[in-house]
Amino acid sequence: MRRFEGYGALITGGARGIGEATARRLASEGARVLIADIDAEAAERTAAGIEGAAFVRCDVGDRASAEAAVARAVDHFGSLDVLVNNAFSASRHVGPLEELPDDGWQQDLDVTLTGALRCARAAWPHLAARGRGAIVNIGSVNAEQDFGGHAYSAAKAGLASLTRTLAGEGAARGIRVNQVNPGTIRTRSWAGREKSLEVLSGVYPLGRVGEPGDIAAAVAFLASSDAAWVTGTTLPVDGGLLAVN
């Protein structure tokens, strides 16, 4: 399938994990991808292994940096058709409420939620230009159920709300906006915690934790014209965790 022939795609946090798998998947279907990541070296390495890919250092927590990444994509591709808001703040506080620091809360919301808004706002006119723009936000099962992490969960739930609001606004301009809510995915976030992943495998109705490619496949569907009549929705990709348990 070459669903993204002639498409330009920008993936935040695309240097590794789910973002990298998504970049590879979209590129394998014809997209030219720009990997925008705060870790420029890793972004460069990843882009070097993907045909037609480019990279840019980008901190979605900073408005100018997010806008520069979008400008780079438009320069590089001549247009922008797909934005995947995948970057997040990993410094999340998972301890008791009394120990939740204001600055930690703010940072998580600023990167994970406002970062997606910054990128969407900068990309908006470009996504509208060819009438086939698509934004896919990467949420989490934490948006729906309590798995700990005050700010992380609030940011991901906020992202689902932003997804709906942007879908409403974008519909008239040919921009679709959807969200994928992953369950546990084997990425660096779980490095060194093989035992936990083994235990978690038993919790998932489908008998395993997810792989980055499981999310990339869902993102590719929502970004493609196969989902031309899908907008404002949140798709759980969680091995049945929320629906079946």
Ligand code: NDP
């Ligand atoms: P990874 O940590 O593997 O990759 C995330 C990438 O984003 C890293 O390269 C990281 O750089 C980069 N990044 C961090 N902050 C910023 C920033 N401010 N601007 C741009 N890039 C940044 O993450 P995952 O692949 O595990 O997760 C990707 C997405 O999937 C996230 O939104 C996460 O919430 C979601 N998710 C993941 C789950 C999982 O189990 N893995 C479960 C549910 C949701 P650096 O390394 O320098 O920090």
